[in-house]
Amino acid sequence: MTxxxxxxxxxxxxxxxxxxxxxxxxxxxAHDHPxxxxxxxxxxxxxxxxxRAALDDPPQLLLIGETPLGGPVRYAMLTPPDLPVPTTExxxxxxxxxxxxxxxxxxGRGDQLMDLLADHARQRGAKxxxxxxxxxxxxxxxxxxxxxxxxxxxxxxxxxxxxxxxLIYARTL
Numbered sequence: 046m047t048x049x050x051x052x053x054x055x056x057x058x059x060x061x062x063x064x065x066x067x068x069x070x071x072x073x074x075a076h077d078h079p080x081x082x083x084x085x086x087x088x089x090x091x092x093x094x095x096x097r098a099a100l101d102d103p104p105q106l107l108l109i110g111e112t113p114l115g116g117p118v119r120y121a122m123l124t125p126p127d128l129p130v131p132t133t134e135x136x137x138x139x140x141x142x143x144x145x146x147x148x149x150x151x152x153g154r155g156d157q158l159m160d161l162l163a164d165h166a167r168q169r170g171a172k173x174x175x176x177x178x179x180x181x182x183x184x185x186x187x188x189x190x191x192x193x194x195x196x197x198x199x200x201x202x203x204x205x206x207x208x209x210x211x212l213i214y215a216r217t218l
Contacts, residue, residue, distance in 0.1 A: 054107035066091035069144035082205030
């Protein structure tokens with residue numbers, strides 16, 4: 046199994062994050078999201094300018110996972126919570142994004158990443174992790190359940206001009 050090196054993303058990583066974000070979102074949702082809406086979402090929510098702004102915003106943490114040769118294959122993003130559920134400032138952190146290219150899934154790598162994210166959240170003083178997940182993404186939902194997440198609400202997630210229902214999960218740290 047090829048090892049993955051995790052590091053904190055820096056401003057020069059915006060292009061790699063944009064490509065990785067677009068590729069993983071497309072691979073994850075092209076089967077049941079309309080093409081024009083999907084592409085519109087990728088252009089805006091995974092554009093270089095989005096990641097440049099996130100990297101310039103100190104409360105947001107982006108981690109990038111690379112092969113030994115520096116190929117970006119995974120990334121994750123922790124942010125202050127922006128979900129329609131009651132939160133406590135400083136106590137709650139949201140996993141905004143957690144994406145892995147298909148060939149780099151499995152083998153315990155996702156478990157290692159979740160542990161890494163929980164450690165970063167604890168270092169910030171957080172007591173709870175939040176995230177939103179697409180109800181039809183059974184694999185992700187099983188993964189989150191294995192890591193102690195449970196459903197606490199729901200939200201609408203816009204993909205281009207198309208609304209999709211997401212579930213909101215929480216995990217006590």
